[in-house]
Each structure stands twice: as C-alpha cells, then as structure tokens.
Amino acid sequence: MCFSRNSMADQFIEFTRDTRFEKRLRELKTIQVMIGMYCRHHHLVSEGLCDDCTALEDYAKRRLERCVFGDAKPNCAKCVVHCYSKDMREQVRIVMRWAGPRMLLRHPVLGIRHLLADHKKIPVLPTKRTADIATDN
Numbered sequence: 249m250c251f252s253r254n255s256m257a258d259q260f261i262e263f264t265r266d267t268r269f270e271k272r273l274r275e276l277k278t279i280q281v282m283i284g285m286y287c288r289h290h291h292l293v294s295e296g297l298c299d300d301c302t303a304l305e306d307y308a309k310r311r312l313e314r315c316v317f318g319d320a321k322p323n324c325a326k327c328v329v330h331c332y333s334k335d336m337r338e339q340v341r342i343v344m345r346w347a348g349p350r351m352l353l354r355h356p357v358l359g360i361r362h363l364l365a366d367h368k369k370i371p372v373l374p375t376k377r378t379a380d381i382a383t384d385n
Contacts, residue, residue, distance in 0.1 A: 271319045272312050275365075278358045279308045279340075282347035285354065289346075304343070307336050320371045323362070328373055 287293055287301040297305065311331050315321045324332070324340070332340060351359030 269319060271365075272315070272321070274358070274361060275321075275323075276309060276312050278351075278355075278362050279312075280305055281355055281358060282343055282351065283308075285347045285350060286343045304336065304339055307332075308340065316373070317371050322368060322370045323365050326366065326370055328370065 283301050283305050284297065287297045291298040291301065293301075296302075315331070316329060317327075321327065325344075330337065348359075348362075351362065
C-alpha cells in the first residue's frame with residue numbers, strides 16, 4: 249500500500265487559536281484561583297468551594313462575560329465602570345487582598361501577569377450606539 253505525499257497533507261488541518269477571549273479567560277482563571285485559595289484557607293473546605301465562594305465565583309464569571317470593554321478591559325480595580333454591586337465588590341476586594349500576595353508563590357505566572365495588567369493603559373469607554381444614531385438624523 250502506497251500513500252502519496254499529497255494525500256497525507258490533505259488530512260492535516262492548520263491549527264489556529266481564537267485569541268479574542270484569551271485575556272478574559274486568563275483573568276477568570278486568576279479570580280477562580282484566588283477565590284479557591286481564600287476559601288480553602290478561611291472556610292476550611294476540603295474539596296470545591298463553599299456556597300458563598302461559589303456564588304462569588306459565578307458572579308465574577310458573569311461580570312467578565314458581559315464586560316463592555318471586551319478583551320481590552322483593564323483590571324477591575326482600575327476600571328472606570330464598576331459593574332460589581334457594592335457588597336460583591338467588597339467581597340472580591342477582601343479575597344484579592346488576602347490571595348494577591350500569595351499568588352506570587354503558588355501561581356507565579358498568573359500573579360505576574362495580573363500585576364503586569366495593572367500597568368496597561370485604561371481604554372476609553374465605548375459610546376452608546378443609540379447616541380450615534382441620534383446624531384446622524
């Protein structure tokens with residue numbers, strides 16, 4: 249049995265990555281790791297997360313998915329739009345204050361990338377489409 253070189257080349261598909269959501273996925277992974285570290289230490293849960301931390305993680309995930317900046321979003325601490333409710337923002341702040349310094353030891357790549365993202369330029373808030381339509385008329 250003989251295979252021609254062309255028939256083998258036709259079987260391979262070029263690998264491409266979808267980079268549109270890469271930054272938000274990394275930020276989601278960072279917040280999940282931080283919440284997990286905090287929950288294991290403070291709530292003494294052996295596996296998974298407690299109910300409060302699960303709710304906080306789900307809330308953070310929804311906020312990331314619906315961010316108006318998309319993948320150009322800054323870290324939440326430097327964002328001009330505060331999409332977290334006041335009580336959830338305070339919970340995340342408590343978690344990050346505790347887990348942030350420990351991230352450099354336990355998850356150095358995520359921790360350093362999160363610190364580097366703090367120094368990136370803050371994007372301008374996108375304008376509303378309805379305002380653009382009203383000015384055209």
